[in-house]
Amino acid sequence: MIKRILLAALLIWPALASGHSLSDSFIDLSVENQQVSGHWLIAVRDLELAVGVDQNMDRQVTWGEILQQRDAINEYALARLQLTMAGAECPLQTGEFQLEQRNSGVFLYLPLSGSCSSPGELAIDYNLLFDIDASHRGILNIAYNSESYLRLFSPSEPTHQLEQTGSAAALANLWTFLIEGVWHIWIGLDHILFLCALIIPIMLGRSRAERPGEPSAAASSSAIFVDIFKVVTAFTVAHSITLILATLQIVVLPARLVESVIALSVAVTGLNIIFPIFRGRSWQIAFGFGLIHGFGFAGVLGDLALPTHLFISSLLSFNVGVEIGQLVIVAVLVPVLWLLDKTALTRRLTTIASGIVITGFGLLWLVERSLPMLLS
Template sequence: MKRYLFILLLCAWLSPAQAHKPSDSYLSLEVHGQQIEGQWDIALRDLDFAIGLDGNGDGALTWDEIRARHQAIAAYALQRLQVASDQGACPLKAVEQLIDNHTDGAYSVLRFQASCPGAAPASLAIGYTLFADLDPQHKGLVKIDSGGNTQTAIFDPDSPRQTLSLVAPDRLAQFGAYVKHGVWHIWIGYDHILFLLSLLLPAVLLPQAHQSTRSNVPQNPLPPAAESRGRTRRVRPQVLSWGLRGAFIDVLKVVTAFTLAHSITLTLASLSLISLPSRWVESAIAASVILAALNNLLPLFRGKRPVAAFAFGLIHGFGFASVLRDLGLPQGSLLASLLGFNVGVELGQLAIVAAFLPAAWLLRKTWLYRQVLTVGSLAIALVAAVWLVERVVDIKLISS
């Protein structure tokens, strides 16, 4: 009974969680002297939550419902964006609204214009507070093109105001912003975390490989006196524990394989060298979580967890790439952003491992850890199965 209750509680906690891409918006600014042309892609699901777009309450948004709220969308968004040059504020004016599809759904495309006072600005001060009062995890990914230079930045409720140079973009600051974004992305990517943890859970319980060699084990463990009397002794089987060094090496193999694989596909996908349909990628990620969790109950991988981590890591890399691909950075900026984002993902991963391994090692011989390994793995598989069905057929089984 306790096991079933544990499963239900874990499913209730995880199922509503956003296993898909988190809340982001994409703001692009093109500066031509004093004039600015902007495009702001904002998820319709976020706007619906903030100001209500579903007029008849049937859970499905139509073009007529969205068009009826164009004025409200523009007012809500532009009140939460301020652009200024060193000569003063650059008032924003909505021009057009469209709809576009990103990897995680439909977005409202708000096009606007601004005119800055005085001469052509050398820098822009941007204030970004979209959804700051509703979603503390929301991010605004901003790209500014000016005279062949591209500057990028990431805004969130903790850093709502930044000044960006239009003459000499701060590549170090851009790199740091994407490192931070990579860490944040892995920490709220529940499907990625559950996949990694499912592979790491058995690390501290694996037996040593035959005590290194069979030659070190005595061929006859019975004492001579017992052998001469023809008596046999029953030896109770037991699982040999790893040493901490052995557990660390096993974890290192799994994490390294996962890192290498998703770094390859993250790079290829972000550079637009390979592209896969988002639904296929998200469905495959959910399937990888199921298999990794079931491997703790059934020997699916048969001691080849690093190989499995590498194979599924290739798929997870496409999921990581969706954020950078949606931003549409040019090649020069993309390389720096890609490197920073990848470094951030690895730092986020290492933080998870650093928190997991000592705790798992201390609890490895307890009843609680065995329950987490078996019952927890089953619960993870069930939650991932819900995600898989949602992604394959594009429906929402459990509302968040």
């Protein structure tokens, strides 16, 4: 049992190293005349965590091992996705397994089909992995009653009923991706550390002391908040540009390259906390690296095949959610740093400790993400 847990941890490590959502599955369904069809994408690493696919425990899940565990996978998955119409269950079946490469990893493609016995209100219950990984999310794209719905399943909201139509359904769709945007940055540790590394020197006065024309580190509160505003705005504008470009497939960069540069951005900005490198150019650095972070944010939308008429609204809603999540992080960080800036000792300790921790994470991620690219 201990070996199995350790193996699962090793298999999930690439997701941890990415700094993004640890676990998402994607469900695409169509319900017409009480007939259900579609597919379900479940990350192979999640199946190993839940079912134990890697039978020889060599840290490599092969296609043969997946096929050997086909019955166990079917039993596990179908027990955690249930559709009911007019209160009666719509039994689901899976088709032939396939593997599919997405931005966030390798997924098992499960074709789904089923039928409902009587027409009525449709409800979907989802609880894949919730008992194992509280960060897991299920993203549903479903066409039903001439409406398209986007819904997000989480441990706090495992069931959705599709009773809304028209404007109510559209607003619910927007809300789904706004929340996903907030969640995406809140569990994106690399994005958070990058933002923190830019704000910490401003709040603790180090970067301001080094700025030409400002002889004192004790800058006015208004000047500090102007600098923070510049950094946050530059980061927002930059990653919004590339998020849109990447999601629309106008500019596409290799995922491994994007993740490696994001890791580099964390390491460099972490180092700047201890040894001032930017010297008053924090907002330019935020903009430059923010362009790369936008490609990282685009991953979840790239993995979800959205209907054309919902694509732009979902993209914009997701981006607004990212900005809201970002502002919440800043709103929490600034008062904490303000308190730590009261004495020279706490300021110095915070500077050194945060610089070491953030740089360490950045270097660790950089090695983890770039080494496979260099060896290939």
